Amino acid sequence: MIKMWIAVAAAAAIGAAAFLAGPSFRPAGTTREIRDLDGRSVVVPVHPRRIVSIVPSCTELLFAAGAGDQVVGVTTFCEYPAEAVSRPKVGSIFLHIEALRALDPDLVVSSHDLAAPSNEKVRGLGVPVLCLDPKNFADIASALRLLGEVTGHRETAERAAAALQKRISKIASRVRCPRRPTVYMEASSQPIIAAAPGMTADEVIRLAGGANVITESHAGKWRPISWETVLARDPEVIVLVHEYGSSLEARAGWDRLNAVREGRVHRFDKSHFLYPTPRLAIGLERLAEALHPECFDAKAR
Amino acid sequence: MDWNGWPKRFIRNASMRRLGSGRVLAAAAGIWAAVAVVSVMAGADLSGVSPEIRKEVLWNLRLPRVLLAALVGAALSTAGAVFQGLFRNPLADPFVIGVSGGAALAAVLSIVLGASATVLGLAPVAAAAFVGGLLAAGVVYRLARVRGRVPLPTLLLAGFAVGALASAFLSVLLVAASRSWSEIVLWLMGSLAHTDAWSRLRIMGPAVVLAMGLAAIYARDLNMFLLGEESARHLGVEVERAKRMLLVAGAVATAAAVAVGGIIGFVGLVVPNLARALVGPDHRDVLPVSAAAGAVLVSLADLGARCAAPPLELPIGAITALAGAPFFLWVLRRKARS
Numbered sequence: 001m002i003k004m005w006i007a008v009a010a011a012a013a014i015g016a017a018a019f020l021a022g023p024s025f026r027p028a029g030t031t032r033e034i035r036d037l038d039g040r041s042v043v044v045p046v047h048p049r050r051i052v053s054i055v056p057s058c059t060e061l062l063f064a065a066g067a068g069d070q071v072v073g074v075t076t077f078c079e080y081p082a083e084a085v086s087r088p089k090v091g092s093i094f095l096h097i098e099a100l101r102a103l104d105p106d107l108v109v110s111s112h113d114l115a116a117p118s119n120e121k122v123r124g125l126g127v128p129v130l131c132l133d134p135k136n137f138a139d140i141a142s143a144l145r146l147l148g149e150v151t152g153h154r155e156t157a158e159r160a161a162a163a164l165q166k167r168i169s170k171i172a173s174r175v176r177c178p179r180r181p182t183v184y185m186e187a188s189s190q191p192i193i194a195a196a197p198g199m200t201a202d203e204v205i206r207l208a209g210g211a212n213v214i215t216e217s218h219a220g221k222w223r224p225i226s227w228e229t230v231l232a233r234d235p236e237v238i239v240l241v242h243e244y245g246s247s248l249e250a251r252a253g254w255d256r257l258n259a260v261r262e263g264r265v266h267r268f269d270k271s272h273f274l275y276p277t278p279r280l281a282i283g284l285e286r287l288a289e290a291l292h293p294e295c296f297d298a299k300a301r
Numbered sequence: 302m303d304w305n306g307w308p309k310r311f312i313r314n315a316s317m318r319r320l321g322s323g324r325v326l327a328a329a330a331g332i333w334a335a336v337a338v339v340s341v342m343a344g345a346d347l348s349g350v351s352p353e354i355r356k357e358v359l360w361n362l363r364l365p366r367v368l369l370a371a372l373v374g375a376a377l378s379t380a381g382a383v384f385q386g387l388f389r390n391p392l393a394d395p396f397v398i399g400v401s402g403g404a405a406l407a408a409v410l411s412i413v414l415g416a417s418a419t420v421l422g423l424a425p426v427a428a429a430a431f432v433g434g435l436l437a438a439g440v441v442y443r444l445a446r447v448r449g450r451v452p453l454p455t456l457l458l459a460g461f462a463v464g465a466l467a468s469a470f471l472s473v474l475l476v477a478a479s480r481s482w483s484e485i486v487l488w489l490m491g492s493l494a495h496t497d498a499w500s501r502l503r504i505m506g507p508a509v510v511l512a513m514g515l516a517a518i519y520a521r522d523l524n525m526f527l528l529g530e531e532s533a534r535h536l537g538v539e540v541e542r543a544k545r546m547l548l549v550a551g552a553v554a555t556a557a558a559v560a561v562g563g564i565i566g567f568v569g570l571v572v573p574n575l576a577r578a579l580v581g582p583d584h585r586d587v588l589p590v591s592a593a594a595g596a597v598l599v600s601l602a603d604l605g606a607r608c609a610a611p612p613l614e615l616p617i618g619a620i621t622a623l624a625g626a627p628f629f630l631w632v633l634r635r636k637a638r639s
Contacts, residue, residue, distance in 0.1 A: 077480075092479045190484040191494070191614070216612065224612050227496045228358045229345040247417070247424060251496035252365075253357035 034150060036131055037142055038112070044128050044150055048107040051151065052090055052100060054118055058109040058132055059084050060277040061140075065147035066156030073103045080271065080279070097121055109147070113221070134276035135220055136203045137168050144278070160278065167281045168207065175209040177292045183210035184235035184259070187222050187274060188242050192230075196223035200276045201241075208288035209295075210237065227251060234258050237291060238265045241273040241283075266290045322586035325579055329593035333371060336600045340367040343608050365498030369561055370603040371596035372502065373493070374568055376509040376558035378595025381569030382576065382587050383516050383551040386523040387544065388453055395555040395569035398460035398548065402467030403437020404430040404559040409471055409485050413478040422500040426488065427560040431505075434556030437463055442548060451544055453530065490616035491563035493603050505557040512554035513592060519547050520584040527582065567622040568595055571629045578632045598625050 031043050052073035053059040059078040062071050068083055073090045090100040095118040100108075108122045112131040119129045130150065134140045141161040148157020183205045185195035195201035195212060198220040205212045213233040214223055231253045238259040240248075248254060248265075259265055272283035289296050341363045347355050380395035388397070395401070411429035420428035441463050445456040475485060495501060516523075522543040525533035534540045558565070576590040602620040609615055 093482070094476065094479065188483065191487050191492075218612065224614065226345060226494065226607070226612075226614070228362050229612075231354050231358050231362070232345045232347050232350045234351070234354055243415075247419070247497065250419070250422075250424070250500065252361035252498070253354060256353055256357055 031128075034130075034146075037133065037139055037146065038131070040131070042128055042130050044130060045106045048151055050103065050105045051107045051109060052103055052105040053078065053109045054090060054095060054100075054122070055109070055111040055114055056080070057134075057275040057277050058111060060275060060279065061132060061143050061147055062109060062151070064157075064160045064278050065144045065151065066153035066160070067147060067151035070151055073100065073105065095121060097125070100127075101125055107150070134200065135198060136200060137164065137207075137280070140200075140276055140278065140280065141165055143276075164278045164281055168284065171281075171284055171288050172207060174295050175207075175288050175292050177209055177295055180209055180211040181236040181264075181291055182213045182233070183237045183239060183291070184213045184230055184233070185239040185241060185273070187270070189247070191224050192227060193222035194225050194230075196221070200280055201273055204273065204280060204284050204287060205239075208284055208291050210287070210291045227253075231257065236262070236264060239287065239290075240265070240267045241270040243270070322580045322590050325590050326593050329590070329597050333593070333597045333600060336597065336604060337364075337367045337371075340370075340600065340604045340607075343604065361499060362496070365502055366493055366495070366603065367600050369493055369495070369498050369502055370600040372506060372509055373558045373562040373565060374572075374595035374597070374599030375513065375592040376554040376595075377565065377569035377599070378572035378576075378591040379509075379513050379516055379588060380551040380554040380558070381595075382573035382584065382591040383523065383547050383554075384569075385573050386584055386587070387526055387547050387551075388457055389527060389529075390457075391574055392570070393457075394566075395551065395558070396464065396564070396566075397457060398552065399437040399441045399463035399467065400434040400552055400555040401559055401564050402464035402471075403440075404434035404556060405489060405564060406467045406471055406474075407433020407436070408488055408563075409474050409478075412481050412484050412488065413474060421504055423504050423560075424495075424497060424501070427501060427505075430563075431508075431556050431560035434559055435552060437467060438548065438552035438556070442545075450541060453544075456548075488563045491565035491618045492606075492614065493562050493617060494607075494614055495561070501561045505561050508557040509554055512550045512557070513588070515546055515550040516554075516588055517585075519543050519550070520588050523547065523584040524582075562599075562617070564618065565599065565621060566618045567625060568599055571625055572598060575625075575629055575632055578636050 030046050032046050033041050033043050035041055049070055050072045051062065051067065051070045053062055053071060054075055056075065056078045059071065059074045060080050062068065063081050063084060071084065071087060074084050074087045076089050076092045078084045088099070088103060090096055090103065100122065105127055108127050108129045110119050110122070110129050110131055111133050112119070113133045119131065122129050132143045134143050141164055144157045144161040144164070148154045185201055185205060187193050187195070194214045195205060196214045197212065197217040199222065202212050213235045214225065216223065218224070234257060236258055238257070254260055268283060268286055272279055272286065341359055344358070344363060347358060377395050381393070384393040384395060384397055385391055408426050408430040411426050416425035416429065418425055441456065441459045442451065444463070445451050445459040447455070522533070522538045525536050525538045530540055572595040573587060573591045576587045576594055580586040580590050598621060599617070602617050602624055605620045605624065606615045606617040
């Protein structure tokens, strides 16, 4: 009996010591209040040194804004840029909250749309969460500038934002074609989801000189649709930005689609279309060239 | 659980006034035809669409989809009726002998591994689910067999255990492969939104029909099972053989349904109970009425899943419960009162 009590007391002592020796919260006064892209106020450290990103697109934005060296933790899904891959991991879409805590972050960068439950957990640890949900190219530039401001890399971020905007206006100046082909862009086949108004991919279609056949929005997200809707709207161009494309021919009516008969089905790397980051400009260039080869040929000659 | 009281109660009910199975079948056929017509008409706006594409949508998407729904409903309900009769337990459902667990595990594995080869024109996930379901049932049967006999309670417990094992592996896979999450979850919730419905019908239709035929052949033996295994043996039933055939029928029907529609709950549990409440306990009536009622319920539920909240497709399992549970409760209470 006494032995047991000694064991309990020892365990309690070890626990208390571990608790006291653990990372402590930073004193107030070194923080400031900022507003994110959606106008929410966030209290962030003046000089964040240990940033953890829990969403792949945020990781990409942080590195693009010049703050890569301050990023101490990412997710297993963060595959770009290459430097990010070797950073310590804090989970996949399931956050490993202990791994995150152990990294002792002073700022977590995340997305409100994609990771709201995880964000709540992080806030519960007393770590500020900055959410970035760009919905178009202007937002991506703003996100870069905001991150530059927050992390102390204003000039690098400004250069990145300006470069992005230059790239986009270059495409816009090339694509001066009077006819906009109708475009259907699919991001997953099970379930079928398509680019819809209010999201980055829809803007990519428009800037590339196309007209999205999906005209109903889905709260700024990829819209689930039925295959019969695609058949009914019979797009002139089909753009696939996912990996499961083997069963396309098995889809009822596939051969009858205008785009299939005209050979205007394009497959692109999904990483150039799915994430609201500067790489979206690559997607825009590829799509513009696919939609309007004539504009690009003329330029080459 | 009152294992013995249940069949007796239903046998007593047999003497009560009940509907003829012919009338119920005719009513079900009529309702299904109406549901089918609405299902083929309802959906995306087709005005201003070329006649070719319109034909494609009606004949190659909507029609096979409602047929598939009927097939899945009939298969699950038949399997449910077979297992409830065999185990003498109104809570038995098509998934008791581990078919759903094995099918789900195999399907998710094929999704995670990115299988892309079609089997006899069948999508890889569907083929994997069919084989996985049958494999799990085979394992359960083999585990439960002792000295040439398969005690039913052992079979039931082995089914639960194998099912639990499969779902444990499934959870691990789900976390390890969170990349294919939406596809996996969609499959697990059950859906009939296929763009290759005809090829699914071509393969699974005959399988289900064969299973239903096999169950029908053994319907009389199933009646004897209601009196208990021993009594059935004394009444001249070749008990082990009948058990094996009925298990094969139930397993094939379930595996086929799961392969084409994912795991759609509730139907296989409730429809046979509903059928018994309508036409009494004789399996020569219960089996066809279950199949017909299941076909109607799933077709109706799929119409709801498709059209209730566009652009989202609701999980069909939720709709089957939503539509079927209140109706079942109503029948149950009416039955209890009379």
